[in-house]
Amino acid sequence: MLQFFFDFYENFYDYLISDDWARVILILKIISWVTSIFFMFLIVVLLKRSDTTWSLRERKYARQIAKGAQHWEKKWQKITDRLDRGDEASLKLAVIEAGGIFFQVLQFVAPGESTEERLEKADKQRLVSYERIFEAQRLRDFIIHNPKTGLTHQQAQEAIGSFEQGLKELEYL
Template sequence: GIVSVIFFILTIFFLNKANALWRIKQWWHAFSQPKFIPPTRQINLLNEWQIIEGRVNKGDEANIKLAIIEADRLFDDLLKKIGYFGDDMGARLKQISREQIPNIDDIWNAHKIRNQIAHQANYHVSQSDAKRAVLAYEKAFKQLDVL
């Protein structure tokens, strides 16, 4: 009698709660996953990337430092655009696994070089180190299908 009605009402109540939790989980999953990259962004990325490569190939220290800074900024902009969040690029990089970007360790190293350039005025970077850093970003862009 009354116990069956109470169990029936409780069952309906908990099923509704479970459905709400499932919807929240689905929303969070959709929100936290990287998003589609619009094709027009790829064109802009290619143009910017050619400028960065030109700077590295010039070979003077000012241009190679600028190339690393610009490549790092371009990669960070892409991370934000495809849905990674955080206070800075380091926070966004921590969310990326080797399955997502196989050369993530190289990206970290390139980002550390960028930080040295940005925070130490007399930091010296060789053209070979600059090429290695820029190549790391290039590989990641290719892995993400934007170059």
């Protein structure tokens, strides 16, 4: 019985030092490299699709907000000051700046290529005033693309109110 184990060990050792074993190892190495590359690619694709970096971006932005809360309050105060002035140029600038602040926040909350895509990705339960914000965004874009168009105080107040409501719903103001 002991001789059987010695013979088995000798045959196994001879196989391990033979060229056949080297070929087997080479094939196993190639297969392991290919599967490793495939799984790395799969991980990257799945991470992009699931947008796991959202929480990291959200935390980073929350830190920025916490550090610069006075900065955002000052910016929003400038917007309300412009709204209170009442002249058409100030109203237009107030709407554009309010939309700018909202869309900066929206970039972190709902990633996407365009503003419309970000608004659609934003959770409708979290962003109840979606329709109002979308209308305010349309008005903002119209002002930007048609600077000679007229703007009433009421329109500006509604648009800025929509952006403010959206920021409050997203808990950034």
